[in-house]
Amino acid sequence: MIPYPDGFELGNYQRVHPNGTYVLHSSMSEKVNVVLMDLTARDTDGKKLARPLATPMNDEVYPATNDWSLFASPNHPGKIMHYYGLSGLLKNGIFDKPIFSDSKHNKYYQSVGELPGSTKEKKRIRVTLYSDRRTKEYDLNMSKGNVVSGTPGKSGVICENIIKDPSKKLDPTIVANGKARIAILKKKINSLYREVNLEDDLDKTQEMERQIDVLQNEKDEIQRTVIDPEILGTISAPVLSPNGMEIAFNFEKRVDGKMTPPVQQIYKINSDYSCDFMEDLGYETGKVQFSYPQNGKKGSLVFQGSATIEGKKFVNAIVVHDRDQNKTRMLFSGQGSIGYPGFTKDGRVIFPTCAETSEMSTAREDDGDAADLHADHSSLRQAERDSYSIDDNNGGPINDTNRTTKKGPDGIAPPKTSPAFPILNSDGVVISENQNESDPTEKVKGKMVTDRLVPLEARSFWGIGPFGNGGFGGLGSLQIQSKVLKRNVKLKCGAVIIDPNQINDDGTINETPLSCISKSGKLISKSGRSGQNLKVKPAEKAVK
């Protein structure tokens, strides 16, 4: 785990740099909407501490090329999509200017793929918007690895063939009349609704409610019989594959006029923008991320799973689906906030989380329990949820040798962490600071949470060793949980890096070094031997 600065308000939306050196965070919680989190930065003591760099980007930014030389940043004033370059952002920080912009192709939930055939001089990207699957391609001119210009090209609507049934093409006049009638009905409903809210007389209110019901029924019937007959289904959370040739989304099929629960599906995008069905995961997921293309392989998807029961808890989960082996496994599960996961090019998974760790009495803070968590390998029953954890606090193998120094990307050392969350420009200068304006009963990360009965959850995270062998088999939960309820909880936020290939079929891992968060939230390191199978007993045993 790579800790974030104290006070950092975790956003759930993030994107992962192809070599794991950065994550891109979007959140409304901070004064700067989008920050680049440098995962290779260190504090003045030389310990890893992610460093936020401010950007001028907006809302949910999406990397537009697979080397992160370009970002698509939506919804700037004037409803414009701006395209920024990484090198410019690192150099100019929040003062950077877009390389090019497009006011005609802008909407929330955009997704971008870099089409095959890129050269050192040219790239082509495909940008798909959510609302109506409008898609546009851009030719990028490159120089020394940087995008210098972008020119719009082909555009259209993708996957229309799976959303609308061409055999049930509607008469435009009938549809127009239906829509006009709906508009009239909506006005009447709205007017009545406002009156209901002002009316005190119960009888009159009930009569108006009855009238609204009648109008609603007529409107819904027009929707069903006039507008919808050609609709086969609707989609949500669409995401393009890194090569822009596939798209994944939750698809809600319309059957007998009724919408069925969404299921995650993958489609191939043809050159005419029609789509061919590829796979159905069978259940709904959070927004997926595709792994990077590999020769002859489909690769994997990673996503947030649904809240599910685990033991006696509801947990959120990070799930990987191997498309080649058709196997799905839970990489991580836990309570509290977990952000979007993403793949690096070498197959690691990075995601942000605020783990809840127990705050025991000061006397017990350093009582060695954290080490005990790793000591007992024998007493686990297979029926129990095995938990395995390694923390990456002291030196995970992030593959960027230029950046594992005390200095920032521009050679300037970041300031020492303060309880507030500083947002830095590329010169390391603080430009925004969160003043920790917290609820008096709930403090931000690193502070005590009081007057609230919350579950004790001792947990640590595991990082990775070099990308290597290892099976892709059974399912192993990575959490350590306790049955004990405690009042005081510490939250520790950071980025977690996991390599799915390091998990054996039986759920064990073969990698070291490891460390974990003690019950007090303190990071404690512990080295292991390479090749040793490490098991961690559940915390409820460890804390007894």
Next chain:
Amino acid sequence: MILEKAFIALIFFSSLSWSAGRKPDNYITACEAQIDEKLKELNSKNDWTRVVDSKPNHKTYRSPTNNVGEWVEIVAGEMPSVYQVTPRGIREFGWNLKTCELNKATAFEIESTFINISGPTFKDSDLKRIIEQKDRAIIYTFSPRMVYSIKYMDEMSDMAESLGYKFIPVLEPTYKIGNLGRKFPNVKNFKIQKAASVEIVMRQMLTHLPSSLVISNGHIMDPIIIGVKSKDEYESEISRRSVTANKK
């Protein structure tokens, strides 16, 4: 060994017939009558939706029951389990596969940051009241951690109300409510409560933020509406769900 392989094959082939929204026929290869009986006792609607599998070699399905705020979940596989999830806690049931006798009936309180919340909360009892009063309402889950869910809250509220639906925003439970109004002035226009509801969790309204749950004519209208939508799309989505309500 042969039996084990046959069992896995059965699970595999039976899983092919399971799809979201359908009753998972042949979901259990043993003690089916006993499990069905238990599901009936728990008032299951048998309106099954598959979710991410919570155990290896098992498939997980969930269904609402006839009681608001109570769900059942089947973890189907070698050791099938049935869970009853209510605001009061979770009960797990298991069977001896040789005798089909109930050999596990464990009840425990829910330990969850999703359910056990202090402060102003939106509970299953609040949802039940809306349903019983036959109000038209949209429950909207949001969090400042997901940009669009808070940025477009006003717009989504206007759209809901223009269709005669009461708009009820519900905050993701792990976010602190304290200074929300100071950071986001638009939030001051709404009564903010944290989600503390089994229905909200089981319907995956915290997996996607925002999510909208449509309530119409005394019914919860499945499925939830995921994400921010344009005016036309949101209205159509609400209408499609209301159509089903009117037909019930």
